[in-house]
Amino acid sequence: MTFSMNQKVLFKHCDPAGIVFYPRYFEMINDCVEAFFAECGTPFEVLLKSAGVPTVQIAATFTAPSRHGDQLVLALDVLRIGASSLDLEINADADAGAARRFTANSTLVYLGVAGRPTKWPDALRLSFTSHLRSTP
Amino acid sequence: MTFSMNQKVLFKHCDPAGIVFYPRYFEMINDCVEAFFAECGTPFEVLLKSAGVPTVQIAATFTAPSRHGDQLVLALDVLRIGASSLDLEINADADAGAARRFTANSTLVYLGVAGRPTKWPDALRLSFTSHLRSTP
């Protein structure tokens, strides 16, 4: 089941060309991942008290520019659940899905108290599973 | 003696109107204060390991817009040194001082390990004194 987050393009996101400044897209992506973890039952503000979930790699293709006022929907799917890693794909569309704005793929790693890759807690792993793309 | 920091207006600072988005000015101000503490011999990355220096109030007047490519100079003066507080004024000019862009006044507070207002360390206080506006 795809997780989705609405994000209107605001004044702060836009550059002198009137389109989203791409580092702001990565903030949106981070917000989406944060909302996804909250949906999975473990909000970042709880998880990060004793752990870390750094993004270790991310790749994005910006298909078309987004303008101030555009209503974006970021759709997040889990592609792969590793022992301590998580591969995500996040697509952003406007116009009710008719216009792709970007596609991003990222890998997160779960770090335990000692800052070392650690197995995902069972509850989180189970939640991730329900968002695996192959899950109907 | 006024402390100054050069800051070119970059693409990332500018909004759809092609001028600096004002929250970015506050990032510049924070960078200037950070550079000032380094100049005073106690860089933030050292100071903040065991203390905090939150900004508790700030007021700014944006006299004229700044455009992409403008060469700003931020000039910082110490206005008052309290037991655990510090009042600063930061002015930003372009065109070699001919064009004022903003004036900001802020108050910082020094918090010790327990998170409580604490007397400034002597070395820092001495450095601040040399940047008091009344000092020739």
Next chain:
Amino acid sequence: MTFSMNQKVLFKHCDPAGIVFYPRYFEMINDCVEAFFAECGTPFEVLLKSAGVPTVQIAATFTAPSRHGDQLVLALDVLRIGASSLDLEINADADAGAARRFTANSTLVYLGVAGRPTKWPDALRLSFTSHLRSTP
């Protein structure tokens, strides 16, 4: 009638001390003003096609730190409606209003096509009036 906007404190807002980095508060304030104009019937993405509403001054007092996960409510009141200016007060609270986090006062100016201060359009002025603090 006070206009209000909910804003959870997210990971991106927080600094190494685990509290909101104050320039991020000014982004929240800008978002709140943007949402207020949309509520007033003239969203920024429409208004800014032919006009500007720069913030010409702003002052904020940060009463207490906000932490990751805090549920803030930003409450905006109109204090004064000038011919081409607007004075606002924005207060942010957590814990359902029990904990003030900051108070900010700002002045916006309405600039017409020529970039000069211009009278507010009647429809906007009327909407502002309904948010004047003195209005019951």
Next chain:
Amino acid sequence: MTFSMNQKVLFKHCDPAGIVFYPRYFEMINDCVEAFFAECGTPFEVLLKSAGVPTVQIAATFTAPSRHGDQLVLALDVLRIGASSLDLEINADADAGAARRFTANSTLVYLGVAGRPTKWPDALRLSFTSHLRSTP
């Protein structure tokens, strides 16, 4: 010839874990590309008056975290010069090159007045050539 830019890790770049928040890395990368174009004789503030150079794709691997105070060097190489595109690689190191922090690959496209992909101006193309990785 590699183009390089120094970037100290500042307070504003860091998250509650005390390391660089990765969207901030993309701001650094954008600053580096902007400085590179200035070095190539066509600063963004001139180029963007009549053209655009959006980033159409970018991929980054974050090898190790960067901490507040780290002195980074971003090194930019041109990998390929297309008719209207440019492939770049940007590597960031700390400790005088001993510690890789991230590797990023991006593609920019040159858009002319009409917003369509347009051949790079000859002067820019020539400058890019001198920064091709294979050039000794």
